[in-house]
Amino acid sequence: MKVLAMYNIKGGVGKTTTAVNLAYLAAREGQRTLLWDLDPQAAATFLFRVRPRVKGGSRALLTRGRPLAAALKETDFEGLDLLPADFSYRNMDLELDDTKKRTRKLGQLISTLSGDYDMVFLDCPPSISLVSENVMRASDLLVVPLIPATLSLRTLDQLTGFVADAGGNQPQVKAFFSMADRRKRLHRQVIATLSADHPHVARTIVPALSIIEQMAERRAPVPAFAPRSRAAICYEQLWAEIRPT
Amino acid sequence: MRRSSFPPYLVVGQGQLLGFPEADESPLTVEALAAALTDDFAIEFGPPSVVHGADLDTFDRRLGAAGFSLHHLSDPAGQQLVLIPPGAHAPLTMPVTNAHWPALVTALPAGAVRDELAPLVTIRALMVLDERDHRIRHGELRNEDQKILARLQLIEQAADAPAWLSVNPLRGYGGDTRRAVRLLTAAGFPPIRPVQVALTRNDTGVRQVRIERSAPAITLLVAAWSEHLAVMRANLPGVLDDVDTEFLHDFRVALRRTRSILKLGRAALPKDVSDRWEPDLKWLGDLTTPVRDLDVYELGLPEMAGWLKAAGPADLQTFAVQLRRHRSAARRTLVRGLRSARFRNVLSGWADVLADLAGPPPGQASGLTVGELANRSIGRAYRRVVRGGADIDQGTPAEALHSLRKRCKELRYALELFAPISDRAARKRVVADLKDLQDVLGRFQDADVQKQTLYRFAEQMREAHAPTKALLAMGELVSHLDADQQRARGEFDRAFARFSRPAGRTRIRLLRVGR
Numbered sequence: 001m002k003v004l005a006m007y008n009i010k011g012g013v014g015k016t017t018t019a020v021n022l023a024y025l026a027a028r029e030g031q032r033t034l035l036w037d038l039d040p041q042a043a044a045t046f047l048f049r050v051r052p053r054v055k056g057g058s059r060a061l062l063t064r065g066r067p068l069a070a071a072l073k074e075t076d077f078e079g080l081d082l083l084p085a086d087f088s089y090r091n092m093d094l095e096l097d098d099t100k101k102r103t104r105k106l107g108q109l110i111s112t113l114s115g116d117y118d119m120v121f122l123d124c125p126p127s128i129s130l131v132s133e134n135v136m137r138a139s140d141l142l143v144v145p146l147i148p149a150t151l152s153l154r155t156l157d158q159l160t161g162f163v164a165d166a167g168g169n170q171p172q173v174k175a176f177f178s179m180a181d182r183r184k185r186l187h188r189q190v191i192a193t194l195s196a197d198h199p200h201v202a203r204t205i206v207p208a209l210s211i212i213e214q215m216a217e218r219r220a221p222v223p224a225f226a227p228r229s230r231a232a233i234c235y236e237q238l239w240a241e242i243r244p245t
Numbered sequence: 246m247r248r249s250s251f252p253p254y255l256v257v258g259q260g261q262l263l264g265f266p267e268a269d270e271s272p273l274t275v276e277a278l279a280a281a282l283t284d285d286f287a288i289e290f291g292p293p294s295v296v297h298g299a300d301l302d303t304f305d306r307r308l309g310a311a312g313f314s315l316h317h318l319s320d321p322a323g324q325q326l327v328l329i330p331p332g333a334h335a336p337l338t339m340p341v342t343n344a345h346w347p348a349l350v351t352a353l354p355a356g357a358v359r360d361e362l363a364p365l366v367t368i369r370a371l372m373v374l375d376e377r378d379h380r381i382r383h384g385e386l387r388n389e390d391q392k393i394l395a396r397l398q399l400i401e402q403a404a405d406a407p408a409w410l411s412v413n414p415l416r417g418y419g420g421d422t423r424r425a426v427r428l429l430t431a432a433g434f435p436p437i438r439p440v441q442v443a444l445t446r447n448d449t450g451v452r453q454v455r456i457e458r459s460a461p462a463i464t465l466l467v468a469a470w471s472e473h474l475a476v477m478r479a480n481l482p483g484v485l486d487d488v489d490t491e492f493l494h495d496f497r498v499a500l501r502r503t504r505s506i507l508k509l510g511r512a513a514l515p516k517d518v519s520d521r522w523e524p525d526l527k528w529l530g531d532l533t534t535p536v537r538d539l540d541v542y543e544l545g546l547p548e549m550a551g552w553l554k555a556a557g558p559a560d561l562q563t564f565a566v567q568l569r570r571h572r573s574a575a576r577r578t579l580v581r582g583l584r585s586a587r588f589r590n591v592l593s594g595w596a597d598v599l600a601d602l603a604g605p606p607p608g609q610a611s612g613l614t615v616g617e618l619a620n621r622s623i624g625r626a627y628r629r630v631v632r633g634g635a636d637i638d639q640g641t642p643a644e645a646l647h648s649l650r651k652r653c654k655e656l657r658y659a660l661e662l663f664a665p666i667s668d669r670a671a672r673k674r675v676v677a678d679l680k681d682l683q684d685v686l687g688r689f690q691d692a693d694v695q696k697q698t699l700y701r702f703a704e705q706m707r708e709a710h711a712p713t714k715a716l717l718a719m720g721e722l723v724s725h726l727d728a729d730q731q732r733a734r735g736e737f738d739r740a741f742a743r744f745s746r747p748a749g750r751t752r753i754r755l756l757r758v759g760r
Contacts, residue, residue, distance in 0.1 A: 049392035
């Protein structure tokens, strides 16, 4: 089982859309796939038409021994299950703090599903927190969407530094440009600067496209409702580039 | 809960299984379902598609006996094999392309389905036992967010079957689905427990005849022959089509039993019956022998490869090719014989004889009872084995052991034939000792015959300039067989002593005369 976390310290960079689309693509190629929505905004949960309601909240899962399997929801797409989020997830940091091995709890919980899934995607909330530390330790790969802006390099450096300092399991880090707009000079410049042989940056660029925004309206992954769209092709290329072997 | 037959591959899914037969008073239609589900749920169905379902098993139903069911489904989207293990809610599936039945398990694509099937079916071919088409509409049960809660299959009404709905909840939506099911139940579509459709093939096993000691012996003979004739007829198409090796094997076993009973029952039969039919049935046995012998070699090749020490399995390749060539030629002769007028006449003539013998009065039969014939036949067969065995010592030629093996077979068939009137416990013990002796004699003779045959094959291979390694491998096989034969010979005295001990004689007496 491989664990991939969609992570960025910043919000609004395309983590959820990436998680939803890549998880769909993994399931479509036959991988038994789980997406765990860790963000209390529950956007991924919403996109799969699942109600943001977790029985007993995150506390039940983290501290009261409710098995993850009991909270699973099968999505409308074959081979793709979801662990939904709800608003109780805003307290996840505090609840993790109450557990033994507080930086490894999420990894322990995920490992209980190792026989059931080939790929687990984590859609992370935007922050540096105990949840983030757990995610670092649980993941094999951090997928980092970056908006091509001046501060992107700094964000990426901060993140790789954070991973290096976290100790224990150190996931690989793969960033990619998300919501890129080639009409903007600044975007073109940043992409040109950062893409050039940077070991942590993928070649694939996912542009800002209205079809991606339509996911919220269609409540489905782009490759499911617009399989021939440019966005779908970009996500397929991204998945081909970063998918763990 | 009502029970009704239902093709299992249409309802087995990942979760809870529910089915609804058509309500007696109202038709099961999309409109009726939608009306029953009120505003809380929505249903959507696609256009109907035709699914062709074929039930597969071996001729002797090995999968069914182990609680498995196997199906080949074809629809416009593709083909797949569906294997349902006993008690499983989740079937194993495997996509297939251009599958043709019958097929050996080795012809299936590698994967979990083949791995599961291989130890169950071994050398028997998978064949279609029953098949039918279903018109199916796939659909979904959704909530107000348009989230799919359950997958639906509406199997449309056919001439011989009512309409069905299967409901397969998605993980995490069992509660919502149960609520929808309650609404459907209230609307007159009650849940039923699906049971597997009964397969339509006849049982291929030999049935035990019920008969009294005082009944005319001819009645027992005819009943046993009729069973064996049915087995021969049932296996004949598989022999002709070369479906797998066991059709011929089972055909020959039934034939051998038929011939043995002809000998055992001679005293109870009109004289011309034995004289007339023994030569024809022997002809039929001889016709089938060469292919069976070659089958035994082919089936034994993997085991033979394991005997090799200096040579490797690849060195048997030339031998394998030689076997296949000989088998092809032998099969041509066999098929010609089985399609001949003589064979047709033998089979139909034999059936006519059985019909005549079964009809009252029993013609020129002797009037012997089953008990009297059992006394004579078992006693005679037993004495022949004991005398034959007692004559064997270290210097006895192999032919004498071969002859003793035949006598043992006769006794075994006699014990089988008169099983309906014999003491079960005594027969079981006698058969156990006899099997032990037969096993030793069988290994001795098989090794002897195989050695000679391998010499012949090696000679032919040498003349055809086979590689030296291939000839040396044949030498290793012969050497292994020789050691095997010596071992079996060494075990003979013990096995025979056990069989002929006084306790065995007492049991035989009990089997002859009854309690």
